[in-house]
Amino acid sequence: MSWTLTADRIAELARGAAVLGTGGGGDPYIGSLLAAQALAEHGPVTVVSLDEVPDDALVLTVAMMGAPTVMVEKLPSLEEVIAPVHALDTYLGRPVTHVACAEIGGVNSTIPVAAAAALGLPLVDADGMGRAFPELQMVLPTLYGVTASPLAFGDEKGNVGVLNTADNHWTERIARVACVEMGCSIMISGFPMSGSVAREALVPGSLAHCLAIGSGITAARAAKADAVAATVELLGGREFFSGKVVDVERGTTAGFARGRARIDGADSSLDLAFQNEHLIARSGDEVFVTTPDLIIVLDAESGEPITTEGLRYGQRVRVIAAPSDPRWHSAEALAMVGPGYFGYDLPSHRFDGTAERVLEGVTA
């Protein structure tokens, strides 16, 4: 069933995207500014479910690539957002019919809204991850054999490139060094898929889910209910830690925002490690949750999601674990997005809704 996305929903979409971004994906606020502008200029966007996409459609993902720390300082123009799509149109020799989100976290939930509005195309209610991940090959379509390339990229200076690579990891490698050289933040479009492939390879319903999470926080707050608990329920997750941010180490290296944060609870400390997104949550040697499952930091009072670049000393936070799309737990998927890929010599600690120990200080 198709529905219409209007400008008044963008703030809630962005809030949900900050939750699903698991700390990364870029601050959705900048994407929401652009989406609101595009909807104001070009009218609302039609969101179609995967079921409604014709088999022979040409679906492309549209995304911002780069370090979130830099993205927040470089709001792209609408022209910049759609330039890679036009480059692919030309390269493929046929018109794009649908826009999709590569990831449903962070800025890349709202940027495709802006693209769809500016292009006058429907947006698919789906995404490639069900969350956010830091590298472009880290989407379920890669597991289904969908090639990232031809993938186009562009920047605010008018530079545009089209890559056709040996595999999706090479698309990431070449686009990433270009991204760093071009100022650590570029627009990309790629993963051309037919409707039938998109139906198989994407996560269905993620835009609606993201909106529900965002509006759930708003509604809980209005009702003076616990917004964190509302989010936990929508995610099928669990709150497993609460405390005060006491230490944040953050650097922008090789095109990523990498770092770690420490949160002190009543009796113990939680260490979070991130590369754009939160990857590992542990206390001393005890590991609680790891990528690909979701680690989400929320403001303890308001339930507002906090991105890794927004973490500050003294914040009172509550930390949620939630299950990822189950397809991320296959051996092939874990090789791509598991702890080992990011350099952690740890098995993946799968969140199943019951196995996580609830630590001290949790109020819900």
Next chain:
Amino acid sequence: MSWTLTADRIAELARGAAVLGTGGGGDPYIGSLLAAQALAEHGPVTVVSLDEVPDDALVLTVAMMGAPTVMVEKLPSLEEVIAPVHALDTYLGRPVTHVACAEIGGVNSTIPVAAAAALGLPLVDADGMGRAFPELQMVLPTLYGVTASPLAFGDEKGNVGVLNTADNHWTERIARVACVEMGCSIMISGFPMSGSVAREALVPGSLAHCLAIGSGITAARAAKADAVAATVELLGGREFFSGKVVDVERGTTAGFARGRARIDGADSSLDLAFQNEHLIARSGDEVFVTTPDLIIVLDAESGEPITTEGLRYGQRVRVIAAPSDPRWHSAEALAMVGPGYFGYDLPSHRFDGTAERVLEGVTA
């Protein structure tokens, strides 16, 4: 007047290219292997003078990009050489009609021969520099407003990209980081030009000149004459130093072979600084020749050119200065290829055939 380039001339072309490469441009031997193979498989190449290129021709340069230190270990296949040309064919939507050399030094004098043979296209007797330079925007066409992009690049793994950039410096920047990521050596094709623009912007007759230099060394050696003197005469240059290589510092950084060499003469030492190509020749504070004029190191006995990566302790060498194409001495050109661009706080010391002091130990 057109002429035919056959496999038996390739060794001499490569030798001349090592002279005009001023130490850089990659070891022409690896390009000569590929050119000989292409001529054997596809037959001889027709070389046409710039006068013969139709006004509406589509001329493209074909070149290898990367660190010469790496190029010598990565002989490309013919498929790899022509893949970027095919990518541009498709991108431009019309067939390429002529191949041209971006530079007449090093591997990039013989690689276009291989490309022309494999593509069945005529090769233009011209190049973009009249020598070799380390960065891709450093061609006379840049001064005539010819855009490097669309520029295509490709590697041995099957990765291909097409860039359309804001200016030629951005083409260099993005292609260079891609090149480094792809293993420090890639094939490129770009600078699409009409015949009339090529006539204005390229250096005419450079292939024939290069062949004459190479065969001049061979002939002098056969006649037991001085091969260095023969080269000096063909270049309109001057031998200004001779001695023994006593020190070579060389590193491959940011995609370039950078370093310096010291040559001890009878009473003084000559210091050469290079970035792929020789840039500066000086003795203490006294500067003798600088980029864009040519600094060429030849074996003292055989007159064989020595590339910067071929410099070794103990070699007895003679050093030549020769004038570049005069267009390289405009203020705009010097901003692009003069000593200052490479980080040397020196005025350009123009070689005029008489101004250079002849130092001790010179035998000619």
